Amino acid sequence: MSLILQTVKEYLQKFDRASDRSITRMLMRDKPLLFYNFETTRRYVRKMRKELKIESKPENIPEGVLNDFRTIEINGNYRTLILSDIHIPYHNKKALELAVNFNKKYDIIILNGDIMDCYSISKYEVDPEKRFLKDELITTRKFLSYLREKFKKSLIIFKFGNHEERYQKFLYYKAPELVGINEIYLENLLNLEKLGIEVYKNKQPIKLNHLYILHGHEYYGSSNLVSPARGIFLKTKANTVIGHFHVSSNYQEASINGKFTTCWSVGCLSDLHPQYMPLNRWNLGFATVETYKDEFNFNNYKIIGDKVFNT
Numbered sequence: 229m230s231l232i233l234q235t236v237k238e239y240l241q242k243f244d245r246a247s248d249r250s251i252t253r254m255l256m257r258d259k260p261l262l263f264y265n266f267e268t269t270r271r272y273v274r275k276m277r278k279e280l281k282i283e284s285k286p287e288n289i290p291e292g293v294l295n296d297f298r299t300i301e302i303n304g305n306y307r308t309l310i311l312s313d314i315h316i317p318y319h320n321k322k323a324l325e326l327a328v329n330f331n332k333k334y335d336i337i338i339l340n341g342d343i344m345d346c347y348s349i350s351k352y353e354v355d356p357e358k359r360f361l362k363d364e365l366i367t368t369r370k371f372l373s374y375l376r377e378k379f380k381k382s383l384i385i386f387k388f389g390n391h392e393e394r395y396q397k398f399l400y401y402k403a404p405e406l407v408g409i410n411e412i413y414l415e416n417l418l419n420l421e422k423l424g425i426e427v428y429k430n431k432q433p434i435k436l437n438h439l440y441i442l443h444g445h446e447y448y449g450s451s452n453l454v455s456p457a458r459g460i461f462l463k464t465k466a467n468t469v470i471g472h473f474h475v476s477s478n479y480q481e482a483s484i485n486g487k488f489t490t491c492w493s494v495g496c497l498s499d500l501h502p503q504y505m506p507l508n509r510w511n512l513g514f515a516t517v518e519t520y521k522d523e524f525n526f527n528n529y530k531i532i533g534d535k536v537f538n539t
């Protein structure tokens with residue numbers, strides 16, 4: 229038997245579940261000097277398969293391309309501050325100061341999305357005289373440095389919201405050639421690694437003991453809700469806090485076994501009357517949560533004037 233047929237025989241016996249086409253490809257890949265023409269190689273494979281009486285069996289189901297989606301779990305007894313919808317550079321400085329200085333010590337600070345506005349790269353109508361992305365980046369970096377300086381030992385987490393996602397979408401549509409260059413990704417432009425700030429992107433939920441933390445844009449079809457807290461309850465059916473809606477709301481239901489599930493939406497820390505929607509029903513706010521082994525104590529705060537109220 230020639231070397232060619234001997235090699236084909238070996239491959240057919242070794243990969244007995246592979247199709248003629250797959251064996252042909254493997255031979256051409258592994259032995260390019262012997263097998264350099266696809267059709268000729270496939271003829272050898274067919275011929276040898278007949279001689280050996282090896283039936284072609286279906287290949288395994290090919291691997292699927294799956295999104296690396298998982299919930300980030302944090303377990304333990306922690307004091308946590310949740311800030312969302314700051315929309316730098318359209319932030320409300322006074323409200324932000326009140327929220328950040330509400331307590332001196334936190335183990336964890338969660339920046340729960342829309343921390344940066346990314347106005348200039350919005351797909352919506354953009355006023356060309358408004359600030360440039362560069363200025364937004366500089367102001368956001370200043371805020372993050374301030375936060376790190378203030379809470380030197382806290383775990384700071386930055387979960388991207390729909391406004392941070394504007395940057396990724398901008399790259400995809402306007403500069404796809406730059407995708408894959410790490411240096412230009414938003415987390416690197418904001419120096420998050422240097423500041424010791426963890427970043428969670430791609431709509432990944434955070435679970436703090438028994439409380440899910442979402443920005444609020446993770447589900448489709450949840451805009452303009454009368455009660456965002458009830459809206460998110462109907463989706464998650466679990467204790468959940470969201471931002472995104474710029475409105476403080478609380479919702480609780482008891483099940484037949486007497487167990488309570490509670491959801492909250494947290495107010496924003498941005499301009500309440502932005503140019504694109506000066507009239508709305510937003511309010512300023514932030515939240516804190518203390519977690520214990522099997523329970524947690526959640527406080528949803530509203531800021532009215534220069535005072536903080538528990539809702």
Ligand SMILES: [Fe+2]
Nearest residue numbers: 313342472473
């Ligand atoms: Fe927002």
